[in-house]
Structures are given as structure tokens and as C-alpha cells.
């Protein structure tokens with residue numbers, strides 16, 4: 051897969067978001083694409099997760115990332131445009147947990 055930063059709609063079209071990941075590398079790449087999508091998490095947390103409007107979230111535990119997605123107001127409101135599936139949240143947290 052390439053480095054281009056797609057919108058969530060495009061990510062979904064290429065099947066990256068909704069199709070099951072076959073391997074760990076596959077899941078990580080899906081997570082990266084979703085996080086770095088033009089209208090994704092990076093709008094507030096930057097492409098590397100180091101933070102801008104939102105805090106630095108590199109290397110956070112999977113549980114705290116999932117909890118933030120499901121309960122923090124900023125993230126819940128933002129997802130009203132594009133509700134993430136639990137698989138997608140899992141891919142994103144796998145990728146994010148590995149960032150330094």
C-alpha cells in the first residue's frame with residue numbers, strides 16, 4: 051500500500067477499514083491508513099500521534115485508546131460523521147501502541 055493520505059470514504063472503498071486483516075502487518079497498515087486519513091485522527095493528533103489539538107497519544111495502551119474512542123466527548127462527537135467499527139478501532143490502537 052502507498053503512503054498517500056486518503057479520506058475515510060476512500061479508505062473504506064479500498065476495503066482497508068472493513069475487511070478483516072489477514073496478518074499483523076496488514077492490521078498495522080490499516081490502522082495507519084485510518085489514523086492518517088485526511089479526515090482522520092491526525093487532524094487533532096498529527097500524523098505521528100504526537101499531538102496538536104489533542105494530546106500526544108503515541109504508545110498508549112490498547113485499552114486506553116479504545117476507551118477514549120468510546121467515551122471521550124471530542125472523539126465521540128467527531129465520529130458522528132463516520133462511526134468507526136470495533137475492528138477499525140482495534141487496527142488503529144494496534145498501530146498507535148507501536149508508535150514512539
Ligand code: HEC
Pocket residue numbers: 085090091092093094095103104105107110114115116118119122123124125128134142
Ligand atoms: C476533533 C479532534 C480530535 C479527533 C479527530 C481525535 N481526537 Fe483524540 N483527543 C482529542 C482531545 C481534545 C483529547 C483530550 C481530551 C479528551 O480526552 O477528551 C483526545 C484524547 C485522546 C486519547 C486519550 C489520551 C489519554 O490521555 O488517555 C486517545 C487515546 C485519543 N484521543 C485517540 C484518538 C484516535 C485514535 C482518534 C481517531 C480515531 C482521535 N483520537 C481523533 C481530540 C481529537
